[in-house]
Amino acid sequence: MSGRENILARIRAHAAAGEDEPARAARVEAHLGAHARGTVPARGQQDKAGRIALLRQILEGQSASVRELDALGAVPAEIADYLRRHNLAPRLGMGDDAALAGLDWGGANLELRHGRANAELESACSMAFAAVAESGTLVLTSGPDNPTSLNFMPDNHIIVLRADQVMGSYEDGWDALRAAFADGPPRTVNYVSGPSRTGDIEQTILLGAHGPRRLHVIIVK
Amino acid sequence: MHADTRHFRQAAGKALIDGQLQKALGNVKRGFIAKRAKARDALPEFDRLRDEARDIKIHTLAHLDLYLSRFEDKVKAAGGQVHWAETEAEAREAVLEICRAAGAKTVTKGKSMITEEIGLNAFLEQSELKVVETDLGEYLVQIRGETPSHIIAPAVHLNKEQIEHDFRERHKDLPPERQLSDPVQLVAEARQVLRQAFISADVGITGANFLIAETGQTVIVTNEGNGDLTQTLPKVHIVMASIEKAVPTLEDASTLIRVLARSATGQEISTYTTFSAGPRREGDPDGPQEFHVVLLDNGRSSVLGGPFQDMLRCIRCGACLNHCPIYQHVGGHAYGSVYPGPMGSVLTPLLQGVQEAAHLPYACTLCGRCEAVCPERIALPDMLRRWRARDFAAKPPLAGAKPALKLWAALAACPRAYQLVTGAAIRLLALLGGRKGRIGRLPLMGAWTKHRDLPAPQGQSFLAQWKAGRRK
Numbered sequence: 001m002s003g004r005e006n007i008l009a010r011i012r013a014h015a016a017a018g019e020d021e022p023a024r025a026a027r028v029e030a031h032l033g034a035h036a037r038g039t040v041p042a043r044g045q046q047d048k049a050g051r052i053a054l055l056r057q058i059l060e061g062q063s064a065s066v067r068e069l070d071a072l073g074a075v076p077a078e079i080a081d082y083l084r085r086h087n088l089a090p091r092l093g094m095g096d097d098a099a100l101a102g103l104d105w106g107g108a109n110l111e112l113r114h115g116r117a118n119a120e121l122e123s124a125c126s127m128a129f130a131a132v133a134e135s136g137t138l139v140l141t142s143g144p145d146n147p148t149s150l151n152f153m154p155d156n157h158i159i160v161l162r163a164d165q166v167m168g169s170y171e172d173g174w175d176a177l178r179a180a181f182a183d184g185p186p187r188t189v190n191y192v193s194g195p196s197r198t199g200d201i202e203q204t205i206l207l208g209a210h211g212p213r214r215l216h217v218i219i220v221k
Numbered sequence: 222m223h224a225d226t227r228h229f230r231q232a233a234g235k236a237l238i239d240g241q242l243q244k245a246l247g248n249v250k251r252g253f254i255a256k257r258a259k260a261r262d263a264l265p266e267f268d269r270l271r272d273e274a275r276d277i278k279i280h281t282l283a284h285l286d287l288y289l290s291r292f293e294d295k296v297k298a299a300g301g302q303v304h305w306a307e308t309e310a311e312a313r314e315a316v317l318e319i320c321r322a323a324g325a326k327t328v329t330k331g332k333s334m335i336t337e338e339i340g341l342n343a344f345l346e347q348s349e350l351k352v353v354e355t356d357l358g359e360y361l362v363q364i365r366g367e368t369p370s371h372i373i374a375p376a377v378h379l380n381k382e383q384i385e386h387d388f389r390e391r392h393k394d395l396p397p398e399r400q401l402s403d404p405v406q407l408v409a410e411a412r413q414v415l416r417q418a419f420i421s422a423d424v425g426i427t428g429a430n431f432l433i434a435e436t437g438q439t440v441i442v443t444n445e446g447n448g449d450l451t452q453t454l455p456k457v458h459i460v461m462a463s464i465e466k467a468v469p470t471l472e473d474a475s476t477l478i479r480v481l482a483r484s485a486t487g488q489e490i491s492t493y494t495t496f497s498a499g500p501r502r503e504g505d506p507d508g509p510q511e512f513h514v515v516l517l518d519n520g521r522s523s524v525l526g527g528p529f530q531d532m533l534r535c536i537r538c539g540a541c542l543n544h545c546p547i548y549q550h551v552g553g554h555a556y557g558s559v560y561p562g563p564m565g566s567v568l569t570p571l572l573q574g575v576q577e578a579a580h581l582p583y584a585c586t587l588c589g590r591c592e593a594v595c596p597e598r599i600a601l602p603d604m605l606r607r608w609r610a611r612d613f614a615a616k617p618p619l620a621g622a623k624p625a626l627k628l629w630a631a632l633a634a635c636p637r638a639y640q641l642v643t644g645a646a647i648r649l650l651a652l653l654g655g656r657k658g659r660i661g662r663l664p665l666m667g668a669w670t671k672h673r674d675l676p677a678p679q680g681q682s683f684l685a686q687w688k689a690g691r692r693k
């Protein structure tokens with residue numbers, strides 16, 4: 001027998017406690033199919049305005065900055081302004097996200113670099129798949145639209161989010177993801193809940209350990 | 222596991238008089254405990270979530286074979302490979318083989334306790350691979366040639382002056398006159414040095430907090446983002462996970478995520494939680510070309526169904542370490558095990574054998590704080606007591622212990638004689654205590670009174686006082 005068979009046989013012998021296999025298998029199928037939710041914290045169960053306010057409050061508490069805009073068209077100017085405020089070059093990395101591609105970046109005097117991140121890239125912009133208000137979390141999905149390396153390599157990460165994508169709970173986020181990706185989840189799903197940090201030196205929290213030192217979130221109505 | 226757990230007493234004694242260590246351990250008490258309490262208070266549903274987190278694990282462990290098989294199917298469907306390892310050695314070999322096949326020279330690692338358990342770094346280094354830990358705490362420990370002293374804060378035993386010294390020793394190519402006294406400068410230097418490692422690595426190894434059966438996703442939780450750079454940039458990603466990490470669905474994982482960070486660091490959620498399914502897809506501009514999961518048993522499947530099964534519910538949050546009065550005073554290294562503190566004292570004898578780790582279950586006052594904070598509600602003190610009972614039963618009885626216990630039993634069976642003898646003993650002890658009311662040295666009990674005084678009884682037994690009171 002292979003290691004796999006040995007391990008599975010031992011588990012079966014010890015865990016099943018003599019119960020018959022069809023009953024166990026049926027219980028597992030039922031559990032996997034039900035997607036039953038446990039207790040969902042009440043704090044996220046609010047109307048849209050309440051969810052956005054909670055998301056914003058928690059993110060700001062985690063040293064991210066948040067800006068709310070009325071229209072997607074205003075995003076390039078906001079990013080140009082953000083980079084200027086922080087003394088950063090007007091250069092921005094991004095993927096092929098259709099919503100971002102449709103914006104007038106040239107009008108904001110921003111130079112774009114498409115594709116994955118490299119070591120020189122200082123600032124990047126991604127479109128979030130969703131956000132979860134209960135913990136101040138942005139949900140990003142991998143792919144050519146929004147390469148994963150953009151979330152971690154640059155010093156400055158700017159995430160654009162549509163207000164109607166702000167969910168109350170993780171579970172609402174997973175339902176939305178299942179609906180959008182019928183064949184199973186994308187290669188990577190990233191929860192991002194603030195800029196990178198470490199507490200490894202004397203338990204003092206310091207920002208910018210390996211990932212972005214700054215996280216700026218733009219919520220578009 | 223290649224730890225030496227037999228010298229707990231000596232190691233603990235040394236730890237208690239180590240000024241540097243005691244200073245660093247102060248941070249555990251000040252930081253983690255207050256932060257967890259704050260996070261718990263901020264979420265009214267927290268205790269209910271702990272019950273549910275426990276129930277999810279109970280259900281999963283009872284069906285672990287089926288959930289692991291489903292997980293494997295899903296990983297394969299996403300283009301990944303699953304390797305099953307019964308022993309530490311098989312797991313190490315599996316990793317080495319993947320590295321060799323990829324022609325790897327450098328390996329970066331995210332934080333993974335399982336790789337500590339199997340001694341992976343030393344093994345890969347013997348095989349001419351360069352291994353770089355990228356979690357800041359793990360990196361600090363690696364360059365010192367030490368092991369982690371805490372399961373979530375590996376370098377909690379270090380102070381910033383020690384780190385500055387180590388960086389100056391290690392990073393010789395950087396200008397010696399640079400400023401490094403501020404932790405901000407230390408973090409910036411680590412970031413700069415490790416960035417090079419991320420970019421040049423051929424293989425990235427991470428652990429996993431959860432394996433999701435429904436989707437075949439592996440999950441890591443970090444604050445630094447090092448795990449993500451480790452798994453996104455190299456051409457091969459290896460996930461090392463032990464079999465009890467499986468959970469059925471994303472909903473179940475959500476419940477566990479809600480209790481994990483709150484119990485560990487007191488955060489609502491860690492900065493980064495990453496769900497990974499398979500290698501780079503068509504059109505993906507980044508991500509690994511190969512995705513491997515090495516599933517480690519190392520004795521766990523035999524723990525199922527037995528008296529220590531509940532230990533497999535552990536989600537490695539570290540709360541039991543932080544709240545343990547012993548851990549707070551001696552730190553993690555004294556235990557001599559990869560897994561220190563209450564969870565380690567239960568787990569180590571399971572992985573290593575009770576002979577090897579016989580001292581550890583005694584490194585406990587049975588105060589119960591660990592169980593009170595455990596997000597999985599694991600009855601750690603009960604299990605420690607069980608280990609002690611086993612150890613006691615296995616040892617040859619202490620000279621004189623058997624007749625003494627027999628005598629005690631005979632006395633206890635005869636109330637009148639019992640009262641007579643204990644009454645006399647109490648009066649004698651009260652006399653010995655004198656006016657101080659404390660006994661500094663007791664014949665036959667030298668070991669007990671060496672470090673503390675025995676408070677002397679007041680002069681009468683409870684029963685005698687009760688009777689006297691009733692007569693009034």
Ligand code: SF4
Nearest residue numbers: 535536538539541595
């Ligand atoms: S035993 Fe409980 S408290 Fe200790 S690390 Fe495991 S889950 Fe956390």
